[in-house]
Structures are given as structure tokens and as C-alpha cells.
Amino acid sequence: MVSDNNITLRKDVAVKAALEAGEMLKKNFGHVTDIKTKSDRNLVSDLDLKADEIITRVIEEKFESDNILSEEKPIPELEAGFTWIIDPIDGTHNYIRNIAIFGVSIGIAYDDKVVAGVIYMPTTNELYWAQRDKGAYCNDKRIRVSQRDIRQATIFFDSGIRYEPDAILKSLGSLADKVFNVRMLGSTVRGLTYIAEGKAELEVEYTDQVWDYAAGLHIIEEAGGRVTDFKGNEWNINTKEYIASNGVIHDEVLNTLNDNK
Numbered sequence: 001m002v003s004d005n006n007i008t009l010r011k012d013v014a015v016k017a018a019l020e021a022g023e024m025l026k027k028n029f030g031h032v033t034d035i036k037t038k039s040d041r042n043l044v045s046d047l048d049l050k051a052d053e054i055i056t057r058v059i060e061e062k063f064e065s066d067n068i069l070s071e072e073k074p075i076p077e078l079e080a081g082f083t084w085i086i087d088p089i090d091g092t093h094n095y096i097r098n099i100a101i102f103g104v105s106i107g108i109a110y111d112d113k114v115v116a117g118v119i120y121m122p123t124t125n126e127l128y129w130a131q132r133d134k135g136a137y138c139n140d141k142r143i144r145v146s147q148r149d150i151r152q153a154t155i156f157f158d159s160g161i162r163y164e165p166d167a168i169l170k171s172l173g174s175l176a177d178k179v180f181n182v183r184m185l186g187s188t189v190r191g192l193t194y195i196a197e198g199k200a201e202l203e204v205e206y207t208d209q210v211w212d213y214a215a216g217l218h219i220i221e222e223a224g225g226r227v228t229d230f231k232g233n234e235w236n237i238n239t240k241e242y243i244a245s246n247g248v249i250h251d252e253v254l255n256t257l258n259d260n261k
């Protein structure tokens with residue numbers, strides 16, 4: 001098993017990289033100059049690429065032979081060992097429209113299991129991190145999930161509704177009927193960090209990629225929450241659909257989603 005020390009060294013570098021990229025994004029907020037279309041309704045800006053360059057440079061200075069998997073680079077063949085999982089801006093479409101809900105996300109996996117995660121929310125100066133068996137923190141203060149039940153729950157729901165509208169809207173309707181309220185933020189990491197610190201109770205995602213969730217799901221688990229796929233199985237870096245919760249409401253959400261399939 002990989003040692004704590006090897007994880008801590010990398011977590012510290014992830015913090016440095018996220019802060020450096022995040023400060024650049026904050027300084028340039030409102031000044032996107034170049035936007036390209038990656039696919040239908042999927043944009044990337046010059047600042048996503050600049051943030052990616054900063055993060056990659058900081059990592060490679062110290063851990064040149066680790067794998068790097070970034071949303072903004074071609075997917076590499078992954079070797080065994082450490083993989084850095086990078087989303088330079090989670091919430092790109094918010095960022096492009098000057099909506100200040102976005103974050104920098106860096107997960108660190110050993111083989112297919114995430115062992116540390118760092119998320120920086122530049123506009124609110126919140127730095128979240130977690131490391132295997134060491135708990136979850138925001139600006140070095142320990143954070144924990146809430147104990148709210150389903151009736152009191154604030155939930156975040158997938159923003160990829162257009163990919164499977166019938167099934168997803170049916171699930172949304174059934175959950176909306178049970179919970180306190182539903183939000184869609186346009187940034188997975190914003191939702192996941194709110195759950196980890198007990199401000200909200202659930203995120204349901206159908207179409208996320210590993211760079212959207214690697215750091216955030218680890219932070220939720222270290223904050224005492226629960227994460228599974230829709231069948232209740234453990235997650236890893238190959239998971240597609242997942243629910244992440246405060247734990248209290250998890251089984252009821254799973255049952256509701258599966259009753260509606």
C-alpha cells in the first residue's frame with residue numbers, strides 16, 4: 001500500500017498548483033479573450049488552457065514521472081502508480097459568462113483509487129483538501145457533512161439533462177417531491193464542497209467525467225459522507241453515474257432513483 005508520506009508530498013504540491021492557477025483565474029475573471037467550441041454546447045477558453053499549463057508545470061517540477069490526466073489534454077495511457085486528475089476550471093460556462101461559481105480541482109489517485117483531493121474556489125478564497133484517513137478541511141478547518149434528513153435536504157442535480165432528458169427529469173421529479181429544495185450550479189466541485197462542509201446534502205450526476213468528481217468525492221468521503229454509483233457500489237476513477245451525500249439520506253435516494261428506472 002502506498003505510504004501516507006508519499007501522498008502528503010503530492011497533496012502539498014496540489015495545493016500550491018491550485019492556488020497559483022486559481023489566483024490567475026481570479027485576476028482574469030471577466031477577461032476571457034478566446035473561446036473555442038470543443039463539441040456541441042461545450043466550450044473552452046484561453047484561461048482554461050492557461051490554468052492547465054500552470055498546474056501541469058507545478059506538478060512536473062516535482063513529480064515528473066507521475067501520470068497526468070487533464071480535461072484539457074489528450075487522454076494518456078495510464079501506467080500503474082500515481083495519477084494527477086485535473087480540471088483547471090470546473091464551471092467553464094459560468095466563468096465565460098462572468099458567473100462567479102467555478103473552481104480548480106486536482107485529484108490524486110494511486111492506481112484506480114483516489115487518495116487525496118484539492119479544490120480551490122478562487123472568488124471566495126476557499127481551499128478544500130482531503131487525504132486518505134486524515135479528514136477533510138476548508139482553509140485548514142476540519143469540515144464535516146450535515147446530519148439533515150431527506151425532508152430538510154438541499155440537493156444539487158446534474159446539469160447534463162439534455163443527454164437523457166426523459167429518464168433524468170423523471171428522477172429529478174421524484175427527488176424534488178421528497179427534499180427541501182433543488183439547485184443546479186453549473187460547477188460540480190461547488191456542489192460537492194458544499195456537501196462536504198454540511199451546507200447541502202446531495203449531488204446526483206449522470207454525465208460527469210473523472211476530472212469533475214475525483215477530488216470532490218474524496219473530500220466528501222473524508223468529511224464523513226457517502227458516495228456510490230446508482231447501484232450502491234463503491235466508486236473509482238472509472239465511475240460514470242454517481243450519488244454523493246451526507247450518508248443519512250443515501251439509501252433513500254438510491255431507492256428513489258431505482259424505483260424510477
Ligand code: IPD
Binds near residue numbers: 158159186187209
Ligand atoms: C462541468 C460542470 C457541470 C457538470 C458537467 C461538467 P466544466 O464541468 O461541472 O456542473 O454538470 O458535467 O462537465 O466543463 O465546467 O469543467
Ligand code: CA
Binds near residue numbers: 089090188211212
Ligand atoms: Ca468539470
Ligand code: CA
Binds near residue numbers: 048071087089091092
Ligand atoms: Ca473544466
